[in-house]
Amino acid sequence: MTNTDAARERSRSRLVVRTEPVDELAPLIPRADPRHPLLWMRRGEGIVGLGETLRIETSGVDRVDDAAAVWTELAADADVDDRVGLPGTGLVAFGAFAFADDSASTSVLVVPELVLGRRDGRAWVTRIALAEDASDDEPGAPSGADAAASDLLAIPEPAPRRRIPRVAFEPGAVPPERYEAAVAEAVGRIDGGELAKVVLARELVGELHEEDGLRATIHRLAEDYPDTWVFAVDGLIGASPETLVRVDHGTVSARVLAGTSARGAGEASDRERATALTESAKDRAEHALAVASAVKRLEPHTARLDASPEPFTLQLPNLWHLATDLKGTLGDGSTALDLVRAVHPTAAVAGTPRRVALDVLAELEGFDRGRYAGPVGWVDGDGDGEWAIALRCAQVEADGTVRAYAGCGIVHDSVPADELAETVMKFRPIVEAFGG
Numbered sequence: 525m526t527n528t529d530a531a532r533e534r535s536r537s538r539l540v541v542r543t544e545p546v547d548e549l550a551p552l553i554p555r556a557d558p559r560h561p562l563l564w565m566r567r568g569e570g571i572v573g574l575g576e577t578l579r580i581e582t583s584g585v586d587r588v589d590d591a592a593a594v595w596t597e598l599a600a601d602a603d604v605d606d607r608v609g610l611p612g613t614g615l616v617a618f619g620a621f622a623f624a625d626d627s628a629s630t631s632v633l634v635v636p637e638l639v640l641g642r643r644d645g646r647a648w649v650t651r652i653a654l655a656e657d658a659s660d661d662e663p664g665a666p667s668g669a670d671a672a673a674s675d676l677l678a679i680p681e682p683a684p685r686r687r688i689p690r691v692a693f694e695p696g697a698v699p700p701e702r703y704e705a706a707v708a709e710a711v712g713r714i715d716g717g718e719l720a721k722v723v724l725a726r727e728l729v730g731e732l733h734e735e736d737g738l739r740a741t742i743h744r745l746a747e748d749y750p751d752t753w754v755f756a757v758d759g760l761i762g763a764s765p766e767t768l769v770r771v772d773h774g775t776v777s778a779r780v781l782a783g784t785s786a787r788g789a790g791e792a793s794d795r796e797r798a799t800a801l802t803e804s805a806k807d808r809a810e811h812a813l814a815v816a817s818a819v820k821r822l823e824p825h826t827a828r829l830d831a832s833p834e835p836f837t838l839q840l841p842n843l844w845h846l847a848t849d850l851k852g853t854l855g856d857g858s859t860a861l862d863l864v865r866a867v868h869p870t871a872a873v874a875g876t877p878r879r880v881a882l883d884v885l886a887e888l889e890g891f892d893r894g895r896y897a898g899p900v901g902w903v904d905g906d907g908d909g910e911w912a913i914a915l916r917c918a919q920v921e922a923d924g925t926v927r928a929y930a931g932c933g934i935v936h937d938s939v940p941a942d943e944l945a946e947t948v949m950k951f952r953p954i955v956e957a958f959g960g
C-alpha cells in the first residue's frame with residue numbers, strides 16, 4: 525500500500541474539526557513544538573500547528589494532484605464547526621512538496637491536532653481529531669465532535685526563549701568552484717541557443733545537535749525578515765520572500781521575484797543599487813521570464829489577472845529583488861493546491877523553456893533539491909491557502925543533518941563569480957538563523 529493509499533484509507537475515517545475564537549494568542553512562535561515545528565507566519569500573524577492527526581505523503585510526477593485528491597475527499601467528509609470563518613480556520617493542513625518529479629524526498633500534507641492562529645487581528649484555536657479515535661465506543665463516551673472540542677491537546681504556554689543553535693555549514697555536493705563551472709557551462713548552453721534561462725543552486729551542509737530545538741532559529745528568521753513568509757513544515761525551515769500563489773475567497777495573488785542586487789553600505793549607495801537593478805537589462809530579462817511563466821500558468825484558471833505594470837524593487841535586509849505582484853479572480857473554482865500544481869515550477873526557480881531548463885539543471889547542479897524551491901504553505905477545507913516558494917531555507921533531517929540551499933537565475937550575460945556571490949547573500953538568512 526502506498527502512502528497515498530494509506531492516507532486515503534485513513535481519510536475514510538471522518539475528521540472532526542472545531543474552531544473557536546480566543547481573546548489573544550500572541551506570541552505564536554514560543555508555542556510551537558521545538559522539535560517538529562509546524563508554522564506559517566508573516567508580520568506576526570499566521571498559524572502554528574501542534575501534534576499530528578493525519579499525514580498525507582506523496583511522491584513522483586503526480587505528487588500535488590495525489591495530495592489534492594486525498595485532501596478534497598477529507599474536506600468533503602469532515603464534520604466542521606468553524607466559529608471564526610477566516611481563511612485558515614476550520615480544517616487546515618501544512619504542506620511541503622519536493623521540487624522535482626524524480627526527487628527522493630517525499631511531499632507532505634500534515635493535519636495537526638491543534639492549530640493556533642492569528643489573522644487580521646483575530647485569534648483562534650482549531651482542534652482536529654479523527655472521529656473514530658475520538659469516540660471510544662463506551663456508553664456515555666463523548667461523540668466525535670464533543671471529544672474533538674475537549675482538550676485533546678492543551679494550548680501550550682509560551683516557552684522561554686533559548687539561544688540559537690550553532691551549526692557549522694560546509695559546502696555540500698557542489699563546492700564553490702564547481703558551481704562557477706556549472707554557471708559558465710549554463711551560459712555556454714544559453715549562448716548556443718539551447719535555452720534562455722536556467723536557475724542553478726548549491727547546498728551547504730551542517731549538523732544540528734539534538735538538544736537544540738528549532739524554535740530559536742524560527743524566531744530569528746521572523747525577527748530579522750518580518751516581511752517574508754516564515755515557515756516550518758516537516759523539518760523544512762525558512763523565510764521566503766516569494767509568494768507562489770494565494771487563494772482567498774475567489775481571489776488569486778502571487779509575488780514573482782527574479783533579479784537580485786546586494787544592498788549598498790550607505791543610504792545613497794543603497795538607493796543607487798536599487799536603481800541600477802531596475803535599469804539592468806540582464807535582471808529585467810531574467811525577471812520577465814519568471815513573470816511570463818507564472819502568468820501563462822495562472823491565466824487559464826482566472827477570470828481576470830493583473831500584473832503590476834513595471835517591476836518594483838523589494839527591499840530585504842540582505843538584498844534587493846526585482847518584484848512583480850499578480851492579482852486576479854478565480855475563473856474555474858480551482859483550489860490553492862490546483863494552482864500550486866499549475867504554476868510550479870516557475871522560471872524563478874527552474875528556467876525557460878521549462879522542460880529544457882529542468883533537464884539542464886538536473887544535469888549541471890549535481891544534487892537532489894529535495895523540497896528546496898518547491899511549494900510550501902497551507903490549504904484549508906474550502907480550498908483557500910497560501911503557498912510560497914521554499915527559498916532561503918534548510919531541510920533538517922531526522923539525524924540532525926541540515927541542508928541549506930540557494931540558487932540564481934542564469935541568463936546569457938551572467939558572470940560565474942557574481943552568481944556565486946549572490947548565493948552567499950541568499951544563504952545569509954538561514955545560515956545566521958542557525959548561528960553561522
Ligand SMILES: C=C(O[C@H]1C=CC=C(C(=O)O)[C@@H]1O)C(=O)O
Pocket residue numbers: 723725766781782783784845871872873915916929930931932933934950
Ligand atoms: C532561486 C533563488 O531565488 C530566486 C528568487 C528570487 C531571485 C532570484 C534571482 O535573482 O536569481 C531567483 O530566481 C534562491 O533564493 O535560491
